[in-house]
Amino acid sequence: MEFKDFFSMMKNRISDGADVPYFFRDLMAMITDVTEEEWGTPKDPSTKLTKDNTLRTYAKRGFSQKFAQSIVYRLHPEMFVESLKTRPRAALALLAEDYKSYDPTTTADNMAEKLADCFTDIIRRAAGLVPQSEFERQRLVRQAYELKQQYGEYLRDEADNVCAFPGCGRLLSVSENGKFSTIYEVGIIDKSKEPKVDNLLVFCPTCQATYMFDSNKKRRKELAGIKKILIAHKQSMQLLDSMPLEKEIIGVISKIKNLKEKDLLDPSLDPKDIREKLSPDENFALYNTVKGYVDTYYVTLKEIITNADKRGEIDYEEVQDQMKAIYKRLHKAGKSNVEVFNEISEKIHKVSFQEDFYCQIVVAFFIAKCEVFDAIAQ
Numbered sequence: 001m002e003f004k005d006f007f008s009m010m011k012n013r014i015s016d017g018a019d020v021p022y023f024f025r026d027l028m029a030m031i032t033d034v035t036e037e038e039w040g041t042p043k044d045p046s047t048k049l050t051k052d053n054t055l056r057t058y059a060k061r062g063f064s065q066k067f068a069q070s071i072v073y074r075l076h077p078e079m080f081v082e083s084l085k086t087r088p089r090a091a092l093a094l095l096a097e098d099y100k101s102y103d104p105t106t107t108a109d110n111m112a113e114k115l116a117d118c119f120t121d122i123i124r125r126a127a128g129l130v131p132q133s134e135f136e137r138q139r140l141v142r143q144a145y146e147l148k149q150q151y152g153e154y155l156r157d158e159a160d161n162v163c164a165f166p167g168c169g170r171l172l173s174v175s176e177n178g179k180f181s182t183i184y185e186v187g188i189i190d191k192s193k194e195p196k197v198d199n200l201l202v203f204c205p206t207c208q209a210t211y212m213f214d215s216n217k218k219r220r221k222e223l224a225g226i227k228k229i230l231i232a233h234k235q236s237m238q239l240l241d242s243m244p245l246e247k248e249i250i251g252v253i254s255k256i257k258n259l260k261e262k263d264l265l266d267p268s269l270d271p272k273d274i275r276e277k278l279s280p281d282e283n284f285a286l287y288n289t290v291k292g293y294v295d296t297y298y299v300t301l302k303e304i305i306t307n308a309d310k311r312g313e314i315d316y317e318e319v320q321d322q323m324k325a326i327y328k329r330l331h332k333a334g335k336s337n338v339e340v341f342n343e344i345s346e347k348i349h350k351v352s353f354q355e356d357f358y359c360q361i362v363v364a365f366f367i368a369k370c371e372v373f374d375a376i377a378q
């Protein structure tokens with residue numbers, strides 16, 4: 001179904017006489033939480049809103065790829081279904097009749113879900129996220145199914161039962177009337193490589209279906225960064241319970257001062273920026289990891305560091321200054337929080353030769369200590 005047909009069918013039944021631009025906005029608010037300011041549409045400089053004429057054109061000829069890409073990863077078919085169910089019943093009955101000519105299996109009961117799927121599919125296609133052929137689509141669906149059978153539960157545990165896609169945050173299980181069930185899929189991070197476990201992430205079905213045909217490099221890098229954090233976090237949770245931290249942590253911290261200016265040139269970090277941005281909604285994996293480290297190790301680390309400082313093994317003030325300097329030098333913007341977190345950890349890893357997760361714990365500690373991640377440190 002084309003967007004123009006979908007739009008006119010919906011407008012005909014549920015717009016309650018609203019004009020095209022008004023109903024276009026209404027329809028988008030049903031399927032996505034992306035606000036109009038964030039839409040990839042040309043804006044009217046005086047109102048900062050999308051020009052009504054642009055929306056009229058979209059309604060008539062389908063919307064632009066840029067617009068579709070600005071919303072495609074924040075679609076909420078379930079929200080659409082909910083919203084549709086609040087509309088007058090007579091209108092919904094007529095809508096079900098309309099849609100029957102596109103899909104003969106439509107009934108009054110399944111109509112909302114079918115329309116949500118149809119709308120989601122229209123947006124994905126407009127964003128350019130489509131399979132090369134039906135054969136290709138089936139192959140990928142089958143592969144995802146097999147990967148889920150093999151690695152699904154491991155990956156769901158790794159991501160703490162939350163969709164690993166940045167900005168999503170959907171839980172991967174529901175319990176209704178005392179019944180527990182899981183709802184998730186497995187996605188391949190880098191599709192040009194083998195689907196081994198370190199190249200897989202767990203997603204909600206919506207994010208997985210969208211990412212399946214996405215070859216955007218930046219997004220792939222972001223997901224690889226998330227995977228790195230999750231792997232280290234899982235390792236640390238398994239190992240550290242029974243391990244003395246002291247030697248490794250001092251090993252890490254005492255080497256921070258060896259970071260050279262040239263090591264710190266390319267990435268970017270603005271502490272304020274992270275404070276504003278780091279939230280469970282924006283990136284659950286990073287938030288959860290840092291919070292996990294801080295919750296678990298903050299007190300221990302503080303003790304280790306204080307004692308090592310007293311013994312003269314490290315110079316705490318110097319280390320603190322060095323970390324602050326890292327933040328400042330990495331000011332150049334443009335990188336995501338995940339990349340920033342990983343890059344600092346990696347640099348410390350290179351100078352200290354300690355396992356990734358020790359380095360991540362230390363970075364998390366300083367983030368909390370410098371009150372960069374306000375909410376977490378509390």
Ligand SMILES: [Zn+2]
Pocket residue numbers: 163164165168169170203204205206207208
């Ligand atoms: Zn998701």
